[in-house]
Amino acid sequence: MPWISVDAGRWVADVELSLSVNGRSHPIDAEPGETLLHVLRERLGLTGAKEGCSEGECGACTVLVGGRPMDSCLLAVHSVAGSEITTIEGVGEPGGALSPLQEAMVRAGGVQCGFCTPGFVMTLTALLADQPNPAEDDIRRALAGNICRCTGYAQIVDAVLTIAGGGR
Amino acid sequence: MQFHSPRTENEALHTLAELGNSAMVMAGGTDVMVQYQRGEIHPESLVHIGLIERLDEIAQNGTVRIGTLVCHRRLATDSLICARFPSLAEAASTVGGWQTQEAGTIGGNLCNASPAADTAPPLLVADAAVHLAHAGGGRTLPLSEFLLDRRLTARRPDELLTVVELPDPANYSGETYLKVGPRSGMEVALVGLAVRLTFTDDGATVADARIAACSVGPRPFRATVAEAVLVGSRLEQEAVAEAGQLLAESARPIDDARGLADYRRRVLAPLLGRAVDICRRRALGG
Numbered sequence: 001m002p003w004i005s006v007d008a009g010r011w012v013a014d015v016e017l018s019l020s021v022n023g024r025s026h027p028i029d030a031e032p033g034e035t036l037l038h039v040l041r042e043r044l045g046l047t048g049a050k051e052g053c054s055e056g057e058c059g060a061c062t063v064l065v066g067g068r069p070m071d072s073c074l075l076a077v078h079s080v081a082g083s084e085i086t087t088i089e090g091v092g093e094p095g096g097a098l099s100p101l102q103e104a105m106v107r108a109g110g111v112q113c114g115f116c117t118p119g120f121v122m123t124l125t126a127l128l129a130d131q132p133n134p135a136e137d138d139i140r141r142a143l144a145g146n147i148c149r150c151t152g153y154a155q156i157v158d159a160v161l162t163i164a165g166g167g168r
Numbered sequence: 169m170q171f172h173s174p175r176t177e178n179e180a181l182h183t184l185a186e187l188g189n190s191a192m193v194m195a196g197g198t199d200v201m202v203q204y205q206r207g208e209i210h211p212e213s214l215v216h217i218g219l220i221e222r223l224d225e226i227a228q229n230g231t232v233r234i235g236t237l238v239c240h241r242r243l244a245t246d247s248l249i250c251a252r253f254p255s256l257a258e259a260a261s262t263v264g265g266w267q268t269q270e271a272g273t274i275g276g277n278l279c280n281a282s283p284a285a286d287t288a289p290p291l292l293v294a295d296a297a298v299h300l301a302h303a304g305g306g307r308t309l310p311l312s313e314f315l316l317d318r319r320l321t322a323r324r325p326d327e328l329l330t331v332v333e334l335p336d337p338a339n340y341s342g343e344t345y346l347k348v349g350p351r352s353g354m355e356v357a358l359v360g361l362a363v364r365l366t367f368t369d370d371g372a373t374v375a376d377a378r379i380a381a382c383s384v385g386p387r388p389f390r391a392t393v394a395e396a397v398l399v400g401s402r403l404e405q406e407a408v409a410e411a412g413q414l415l416a417e418s419a420r421p422i423d424d425a426r427g428l429a430d431y432r433r434r435v436l437a438p439l440l441g442r443a444v445d446i447c448r449r450r451a452l453g454g
Contacts (some may be wrong), residue, residue, distance in 0.1 A: 032171035033204055033214060055202050056268050068241075068270040074201040075271070076194070078171050079216045123266060145265015 022090030048088035059146030112150035196271035236275025288388035289362035342451030412437025
């Protein structure tokens with residue numbers, strides 16, 4: 001199905017747009033209305049972001065768009081062309097090591113079945129970038145849009161507290 | 169389906185004029201994309217306005233003008249909004265989680281015209297007006313005349329809601345937004361209530377009262393009959409109770425998956441009592 005974009009006052013059909021994911025640029029080859037989550041998982045093979053509810057309730061599909069956490073299941077992929085997208089595949093250290101937050105999640109037992117974990121890590125990565133030393137209340141508020149059915153949240157909050165303020 | 173992403177307001181207005189009824193306008197997509205994926209809407213075109221410049225600004229010049237693309241997260245944290253219109257900041261902070269608040273916009277919340285639109289009651293008590301632009305012109309409507317019914321607004325297909333405009337509150341005013349829901353934040357409101365009280369200079373008497381509710385009728389509405397009982401009162405228990413009763417009587421709630429009409433009606437009066445106390449404290453300090 002063709003799609004059309006209006007660019008600089010001109011109608012341009014089937015414009016090739018690109019998507020920047022974890023620092024790499026990909027041409028967008030997607031249907032109009034196709035979600036960012038679908039493109040990440042089915043077209044780019046980045047299966048870290050999970051599809052839970054598909055309605056913006058569970059947060060399992062959270063990615064960062066320009067550093068801001070958003071539900072990728074509700075973003076039309078063409079609407080984020082030109083933004084820098086960060087997924088769970090892009091948060092680790094160069095060389096493949098886990099980020100300090102991911103390490104802390106493992107140590108604290110904040111990962112059980114693991115389905116919600118990428119979403120939690122993305123939201124918390126945004127929180128720590130914003131606020132390196134969050135209080136427990138800040139952490140719980142930030143996580144209002146992420147649902148976990150295993151941990152009861154306590155270990156996830158503990159994980160963040162152990163590294164809050166730069167760790168130790 | 170076609171996807172349009174105009175970069176300027178002018179391009180957007182010409183696109184809407186051309187496409188007419190076949191187009192669905194989308195800002196953050198938190199409502200439109202859910203409806204689209206559920207198959208509830210089948211637009212021939214999606215017109216994404218999220219990249220239009222200058223519609224995401226908050227400006228102050230006698231009135232406060234909030235661009236249609238200002239997201240809920242920004243409303244909840246902006247220092248001007250928090251200081252001048254705290255009930256709007258409170259309402260925005262309860263729209264879904266952080267992810268939804270980053271994507272969802274004030275214009276989208278109003279144009280989607282959900283009975284549960286959280287930003288509507290605080291904007292109604294603020295006497296907000298909405299600016300609707302179209303190719304070659306525009307018009308300004310009070311919000312109360314914009315929200316017509318469940319999922320129905322006064323916006324024509326060729327119009328774009330560009331700005332929400334709020335007059336400054338009077339001195340000695342206090343306001344709040346209270347929301348009832350199993351998880352409060354995150355949840356679609358079971359009942360949402362915004363109240364603004366303005367007191368006389370000596371702080372004794374209510375000079376003006378505004379009460380607006382959502383999720384208890386097909387559209388968010390002002391409860392003017394209940395307001396009238398508070399004006400001139402000193403918030404005596406009887407006056408507040410009577411206003412609460414009139415507020416409940418002016419509601420037209422329904423039973424749905426989130427709650428029963430009877431519960432929604434019964435929760436209004438106590439909620440008003442709590443809101444009135446907060447307003448008084450915020451207006452007069454202490």
